Amino acid sequence: MQTTRTPHQPWQPQGTVYGTLLNFRREWDLWIPRMTQDPHKAAPKEPVLYVKTANTFSPAGQDLLLQDGVSEVDIGATLGLVLGDDGQVAGAVLLNDWSVPHASYYRPPVKFRCRDGFLALPQQVTPGQVQDWATMQIAVRRNGDLVQTVDLRELMRAMPELLADVGEFMTLQPGDVLMVGTDCLADGTRPRAKAGDRVEISAPGFASVVTMVGGAA
Amino acid sequence: MKHARIAWSGAIQQAVESDGQLLITQGPHKGRRVGFDEVVWLPPLAPVPQARTVIALGLNYADHAKELAFKAPEEPLAFMKGEASLIGHKAFTKRPAEVKYMHYECELAVVVGRTARRVKKADAYDFIAGYTVANDYAIRDYLENWYRPNLRVKNRDTCTPIGPWLVDAADVPNPMALKLQTTVNGKVTQSGSTADMIFDVPTLIEYFSSFMTLNPGDLILTGTPDGIVDCQPGDVIVTEIEGIGALHNTIVAA
Numbered sequence: 001m002q003t004t005r006t007p008h009q010p011w012q013p014q015g016t017v018y019g020t021l022l023n024f025r026r027e028w029d030l031w032i033p034r035m036t037q038d039p040h041k042a043a044p045k046e047p048v049l050y051v052k053t054a055n056t057f058s059p060a061g062q063d064l065l066l067q068d069g070v071s072e073v074d075i076g077a078t079l080g081l082v083l084g085d086d087g088q089v090a091g092a093v094l095l096n097d098w099s100v101p102h103a104s105y106y107r108p109p110v111k112f113r114c115r116d117g118f119l120a121l122p123q124q125v126t127p128g129q130v131q132d133w134a135t136m137q138i139a140v141r142r143n144g145d146l147v148q149t150v151d152l153r154e155l156m157r158a159m160p161e162l163l164a165d166v167g168e169f170m171t172l173q174p175g176d177v178l179m180v181g182t183d184c185l186a187d188g189t190r191p192r193a194k195a196g197d198r199v200e201i202s203a204p205g206f207a208s209v210v211t212m213v214g215g216a217a
Numbered sequence: 218m219k220h221a222r223i224a225w226s227g228a229i230q231q232a233v234e235s236d237g238q239l240l241i242t243q244g245p246h247k248g249r250r251v252g253f254d255e256v257v258w259l260p261p262l263a264p265v266p267q268a269r270t271v272i273a274l275g276l277n278y279a280d281h282a283k284e285l286a287f288k289a290p291e292e293p294l295a296f297m298k299g300e301a302s303l304i305g306h307k308a309f310t311k312r313p314a315e316v317k318y319m320h321y322e323c324e325l326a327v328v329v330g331r332t333a334r335r336v337k338k339a340d341a342y343d344f345i346a347g348y349t350v351a352n353d354y355a356i357r358d359y360l361e362n363w364y365r366p367n368l369r370v371k372n373r374d375t376c377t378p379i380g381p382w383l384v385d386a387a388d389v390p391n392p393m394a395l396k397l398q399t400t401v402n403g404k405v406t407q408s409g410s411t412a413d414m415i416f417d418v419p420t421l422i423e424y425f426s427s428f429m430t431l432n433p434g435d436l437i438l439t440g441t442p443d444g445i446v447d448c449q450p451g452d453v454i455v456t457e458i459e460g461i462g463a464l465h466n467t468i469v470a471a
Contacts, residue, residue, distance in 0.1 A: 016268040016299040021364060040362045048361070049368040051297035054267035055430040068428050108296035108364045110272070115428050116334075169359075169369045173301045 010059040011093065011124050014175030017056075017080065019097055019113070020162060021048040021105060023181030025154045030188045039106045047157065047165050050109055052097065052179075056119040060209070064098060064117050066195055067216040073118075074099045074190035076182035077140045077150050077201045079133060081159065082125050083176045089163070091127040094138060094206045096120035096199065097182055101192065120199075122207035130159040140191060141200040147191040150183045219382035219462070220347075222305075224257040232256075234382060258306035261349055261383040262328065265434040271298040271377075272425060273324075273353055275366055277415050277440025284443040293416045293424055296364075298372050298438075306381035306464055310354060311374070311471035312450055318357040319448050319468075322441035323399045323456035325392065325411050326351040327418055328383060333431040341419035344431070345386045350464040351438045352378045352456040354448075378456075378466040379436075389460060393417050396459040397442060401452050409442025411458075 022028055022044060035043040058064065066073065076097030084090025097119060100112040133152060140148035157165060159180060163172075172178060184190050193199050195215030202208040219234035226246060232239040238250045262269070275294040276282040282289045304310070312319050330346030354376040359369045389395075392411060399407035411417075416424065421437055448454055450470040457463035 013268065016301065018299070018368075042362070044361050044363045046359070046361065046367070046369050048363040049372070050364055051299060051368075051372075053270040053297055053429065054432065055270065057267065105363055106365060107294060108366070110295045110297060111428060114297065116430050169373050170299065171301065171374050176299075176301075 010061060011121060012057050012059055013177050015083065015173050015177065017052040017119060017177040017179065018166070019050045019052055019078075019179040020181040021050065023047075023156050023162065024183040025156055026186070027184040027188065028156050030184070047162060048105070049166065050113055052119045053114045055116050056114060058117040058120045058211070060121055060123040060207070062117065063212045063214045064120065065214050065216060068115070070100055070115065071215070072101065072192050072194045073213070074101050075140055075142070075148070075193055075199055076190065077138045077148065078179045078182050079136070079138065079152065080177040080179045081130065081163070083172045083174055083178075085174045087172065087174060089130055091125040092133055092206070093122050093125050093177070094201050094203055094209050095122070095179060096201050096209045096211060097179055101190070120209045120211045122209045124207050126206050130163070134158065136203055138201060138203045141202070142191060142193060142197055148183070148185065152180065154183065155180060218385050218388065220261055221380070221382055222259040222261050222263070224259060225251055225255065229259065258308070258381050260303045260305050260379045261381065262434060265432065269300040270431065270435040271300060271303070271438070272436065273298055273371065273438040274416070274421070274440035278409060278413050278442040279415055280409070280413065280443040281441055284445070289415050293421060295425070296366055296371060298377060302372050302374065302377040303379050304375055304377065306378065307466070308375070308378055309467050309469045310376055310378065312448065312468050313356070313471045316356050316358040317447075320355055320357070320445040321399055321448060321454045321456060322353040322355060322445065323397050323407055323458070324351045324353050324438045324441050325395065325397070325458055325461070326379060327437040327439060329431045329433055329435040329437070330386065331433060333422060333426045336422055336426040338419040338423040341422035342386065344422060345418070346433065347383045347385045348389055348392060348461050349379055349383050350456055350458050350462050352454065352464055352466055353438050353441065378464055380462065380464055382462045384461050395461065398457045399444065400455045401446060401448060406446045407442065407444030409444065411439070413442060414439060
């Protein structure tokens with residue numbers, strides 16, 4: 001599998017990209033009072049995952065076009081673990097896992113997460129192992145202002161545990177990407193972007209993900 | 218024409234159905250006929266350059282929604298699956314030892330033929346390459362009410378047999394009037410018609426393409442009618458759709 005390519009050819013996932021819901025302590029804690037209520041009835045026991053389909057892949061340098069009635073998007077700064085040929089993590093990427101803001105986590109989020117261009121990609125993969133990133137912090141800037149710092153020490157399931165729990169029922173294939181989750185702000189919302197914004201996700205040692213957000217004419 | 222993708226003679230072969238045999242259509246064995254039992258059947262889908270989008274529908278038959286104690290949805294209830302969950306005809310599907318309720322779901326699978334974006338219902342059939350049969354197994358013990366049906370129920374290794382044939386769309390004049398049937402060890406347990414879908418195939422293509430691009434080779438599994446029963450190791454499950462094919466699968470203990 002190619003975990004790195006020449007800088008001229010921006011990286012794209014070779015396999016399926018999976019995302020993880022509710023994997024940051026702050027959002028989990030905010031949800032606790034509602035977890036046992038309808039329609040959820042109980043806290044999630046196993047990882048709650050979703051798929052980012054290939055139409056969402058937006059290579060480095062491409063803008064995000066807001067269209068089809070969407071005027072605002074949640075910024076979803078995350079780390080994606082990239083699986084190598086042996087089925088083990090071979091590297092990682094910063095990603096912007098865009099979503100249409102949605103308050104309910106009851107039904108699968110296809111309309112919110114699988115829109116064209118809704119996964120902003122970096123230029124290249126950073127090789128390494130999960131322990132290299134256990135304490136990393138990801139900065140989220142909108143029009144130059146720092147709007148969020150995502151701290152991977154705050155994961156509910158640390159990366160080795162997440163990989164093990166996911167692997168219990170589905171084998172990640174070479175080229176697949178497992179995103180570790182996106183954090184919320186203190187009030188439970190996520191930083192948002194609208195047409196005209198420039199959003200940058202960065203962390204030391206990683207290719208940044210920079211996106212210009214545009215609107216449909 | 219009914220197309221298959223098989224492993225035979227140490228390589229992957231393209232074949233078509235011909236007089237009850239497989240006729241290899243490409244490569245060094247072109248023209249050779251082989252028996253259905255001489256080959257390993259792979260999902261009848263050509264490789265695609267990026268991850269294949271696999272859309273699946275929940276509660277798309279009114280009777281099944283009722284069976285599961287849900288009212289029929291007002292818009293399609295869709296979830297996504299990874300391509301790695303797909304396996305071919307005559308394969309084995311694993312049932313974990315501790316579960317109480319694992320059931321098949323016989324579904325008409327639509328294979329997209331052309332890039333589709335903002336397609337109108339009236340034009341939808343122009344974007345379909347063909348049809349196959351999918352068995353979208355579910356293990357109800359693992360249902361959780363978070364992004365339900367959650368991936369632990371619906372994206373399990375070995376739990377989405379598909380095939381045996383990709384049938385050209387031109388050979389399926391009305392995909393909305395096909396009988397579906399499932400047998401468990403030869404006994405009919407599920408029986409229905411694609412005529413009873415809540416959201417029919419053109420409506421689904423219009424709906425999904427209204428917010429996302431569908432690419433050639435992408436799949437839409439269109440949901441299952443009522444008649445689901447628990448399956449145990451050793452059970453042979455045959456999900457069959459009139460004119461499309463009969464997909465065999467055997468449950469094994471995990």
